Amino acid sequence: MDLNRSEVSVTTQHLIDMRQERDNWLRMSDFGDMGEFLHACSDLFPKECEPEYRYLGWEDIPDLLISREWLCPNFFDIRDALESLGGEDAEHFITWSGHYGYDLTADDPYMMVAHYLDLYGYAVTEPEDDPADMAENELVYTGVSSYYLDIPHSRYEIFDDNYN
Numbered sequence: 001m002d003l004n005r006s007e008v009s010v011t012t013q014h015l016i017d018m019r020q021e022r023d024n025w026l027r028m029s030d031f032g033d034m035g036e037f038l039h040a041c042s043d044l045f046p047k048e049c050e051p052e053y054r055y056l057g058w059e060d061i062p063d064l065l066i067s068r069e070w071l072c073p074n075f076f077d078i079r080d081a082l083e084s085l086g087g088e089d090a091e092h093f094i095t096w097s098g099h100y101g102y103d104l105t106a107d108d109p110y111m112m113v114a115h116y117l118d119l120y121g122y123a124v125t126e127p128e129d130d131p132a133d134m135a136e137n138e139l140v141y142t143g144v145s146s147y148y149l150d151i152p153h154s155r156y157e158i159f160d161d162n163y164n
Contacts, residue, residue: 081109
């Protein structure tokens with residue numbers, strides 16, 4: 001999933017009712033915020049005074065950020081915040097946020113990404129050398145793994161909002 005490559009097909013409820021719907025695919029990376037996106041949508045349908053936009057299809061957008069009648073108002077903030085994460089990390093982040101009770105559609109995405117990176121993003125561990133790859137004259141000590149002392153950052157767990 002890469003929100004920079006996401007696309008959405010836009011039409012209006014009026015065109016659906018008249019059975020004249022047409023696919024207007026918009027690339028979300030062409031827009032900087034929701035205002036620009038809605039302005040582009042209104043340019044697609046100049047004859048309608050107050051169009052009700054409908055999203056018939058989408059690609060590379062999680063279902064929790066879009067439905068047929070709704071696009072998350074902070075979609076572009078979420079997209080910009082997730083740029084600091086890789087593609088696979090973004091998917092893990094979305095799963096993590098739902099699992100720990102965060103609401104990606106309402107909470108501050110920049111703060112959530114910073115919290116996620118503090119907990120998991122900076123604790124990069126190097127894999128241990130495989131003993132088969134080591135030279136014969138090197139001493140191999142198998143008593144304690146280097147992973148034993150790898151403890152994730154816990155400052156948010158200690159000094160969070162419920163700190164007394």
